[in-house]
Amino acid sequence: MVAINSWGRLGQFEHTVHRLTDRLSVATQLQHDRYGLAFGMGRSYGDVCLNPGGVLWNTTGLDRFISFEEHNGKLVCESGVLIRDIQRLCVPRGWMLPVVPGTQYVTAGGAVANDIHGKNHHKAGSFGDHVLQFTLARTDGSLMQYRPGDALFAATVGGLGLTGVITEVALQLQRVPGPWLAVETLPYRNLNEFFELADSSEADWEHTVSWVDCLSGEGRGIFMRANSVDAGNEQPAPARTIRVPFVPPVSLVNRWSLRPFNAMYFHAKKSQRTSIQHYEAFFHPLDKVLDWNRMYGPHGFYQYQCVLPRKSGKDAIQAILRRIAKSGTGSFLAVLKTFGQRESKGMLSFAMPGVTLALDFPNQGASTLQLLSALDAIVREAKGRLYPAKDARMPIDLFESGYPRLNEFLVHRDTGISSAMSRRLMSN
Ligand SMILES: Cc1cc2nc3c(=O)[nH]c(=O)nc-3n(C[C@H](O)[C@H](O)[C@H](O)COP(=O)(O)OP(=O)(O)OC[C@H]3O[C@@H](n4cnc5c(N)ncnc54)[C@H](O)[C@@H]3O)c2cc1C
Structure with missing residues (x-):
């Protein structure tokens, strides 16, 4: 067991940590563990990335770039790649992530799961608006690709890690004149x-x-x-x-x-x-x-x-x-x-x-x-x-009133995944 805290440092909690390194075997690992939760850089402040007493699937070993099409700015990478590393690869080539948070030490998977926003929401929306496709591993052993328009796409973007583990992401970058x-x-x-x-x-x-x-x-x-x-x-x-x-x-x-x-x-x-x-x-x-x-x-x-x-x-x-x-x-x-x-x-x-x-x-x-x-x-x-x-x-009532699509989301949850936040706000 390893003591882990999130960015707010409100407490240290014991977890069993399994580091994922091979994107093709993630679904098998999930079937084996059950009731785990993906963990990127732990840059979330509270308990959305914690699963005290349970398993955390650390995704930072899924850190490979898969392809980059320089003529159209389409990037495919594993989900544990950092925003920092995407920028350092792409900005010198005239492309930039269209949406970034206040820290560059977050993973692409974490950015999708919290559907993060940047300083340009009025122009570019949030991170999920620029995701072309992702691959999702679930605890039933499936490994499938989802695109905008699929229900599991909409459930996973901002889905707080509760629909599965994203193994790779395809992103549309934005042209920039330089850094x-x-x-x-x-x-x-x-x-x-x-x-x-x-x-x-x-x-x-x-x-x-x-x-x-x-x-x-x-x-x-x-x-x-x-x-x-x-x-x-x-x-x-x-x-x-x-x-x-x-x-x-x-x-x-x-x-x-x-x-x-x-x-x-x-x-x-x-x-x-x-x-x-x-x-x-x-x-x-x-x-x-x-x-x-x-x-x-x-x-x-x-x-x-x-x-x-x-x-x-x-x-x-x-x-x-x-x-x-x-x-x-x-x-x-x-x-x-x-x-x-x-x-x-x-x-x-x-x-x-x-x-x-x-x-x-x-x-x-x-x-x-x-x-x-x-x-x-x-x-x-x-x-x-x-x-x-x-x-x-x-409080639960504020979560429920703030997120009117919660019931629709719950249908798509992976029942083999759990977090401190899901137990607190969704009762399991
Ligand atoms: C200094 C600072 C500034 C910030 N500024 C902003 C900001 O401007 N805008 C903003 O929106 N947010 C901001 N954040 C919050 C941060 O961007 C998010 O919490 C982000 O999701 C953290 O990514 P992570 O890789 O650390 O994920 P974690 O914190 O480890 O996990 C976050 C969630 O993503 C899930 N997850 C992680 N990886 C995967 C995966 N591969 N598949 C499925 N689910 C996964 C986890 O289960 C968890 O639910 C900031 C945080 C800090 C510390």
Whole structure:
């Protein structure tokens, strides 16, 4: 047995880990184990990638590229290949993944299973929109290919690993002039200004995202928008990373550090500016600090990410920010961004038209859970949903109301697969 935790470090749980290395024998392994769960890089924050007491099928040994058609940007790879490695292979050849998350240390299989989104949802939708086909192994021993339009495709995209283990994925990449982006940074003083900036940027800017000061109450922040550019022979600065070397005895993110940090960050960035940035710096700024999740100390942290329909979104985000400001807790990096109109392909996909807010809370036990319940009430009232990839505690009723296609999904579940999240929210 091996003790495994997820990115939120809320607890270590014993698992039997079987590392998958041969994609053709995965279905046989699944038949043999039963009640296991695929595990990629464990970059999910809560319990979607955990199966305490059971088996984890570690997919990082399924790390081969199978084919790449340079003339049309069609890539086929095994499911344990990292987003980082796809980009490093394809960007120098003029192609890029159309959707990437805030860290490049996630697997292609994990990106499909959580149907992840990036900073360009308004232009590109979510990861599943660019999947041409995948191969899925199930615990009945089957190994089959699925395409958009197949029910098992829609169940597996955003299916939280519960329909089988994806062994290989075919992806349609997007043409880019190179690795560079022209980035504009603009301050906003409140949510009205945020929505004005988001709306006026959607037509002309491929990527939009903002940092919001979660303690300001009114929602001041810094808005960033970017487009790919041809920057000629510009060379990236050598990627410098630092590491949080150990777990401090108490969370370094607390009411004494948070307020000055947020104020300093806002004032440092508040003048409008433009810059040319490498895609790794723009898309994955947190990757510069390895093991940053240790900063939250021995008890870990909860991430809370909701999406709210556009109509109720502004008032609900305002109410959430005021509630957080009152509590005095929250995170250095709270992210606020709009999603576009595109409906996701997956039955349980998170992204929907509206506005999403994501932030971390150091785990302080009952008081943190109480605060998160208060935020749930606002999300419930606004007809929003929470992101399972980030969750470790959402109540069942909020899951059920947020995901109206749940019953349709359950028909396609692989009954030989189980996770801590499925036992918590789907009763098995
Ligand atoms: C710093 C940071 C920033 C992030 N930013 C974003 C963001 O901007 N947008 C976003 O959407 N998410 C974001 N995330 C979340 C992350 O992208 C997802 O949790 C992603 O799914 C993690 O991939 P993984 O390979 O680590 O999978 P894991 O966390 O190991 O597993 C995630 C789920 O996928 C399933 N799974 C994994 N591999 C397979 C497979 N081969 N077949 C079937 N199921 C499989 C697992 O069973 C589990 O249910 C971020 C996470 C971090 C730590």
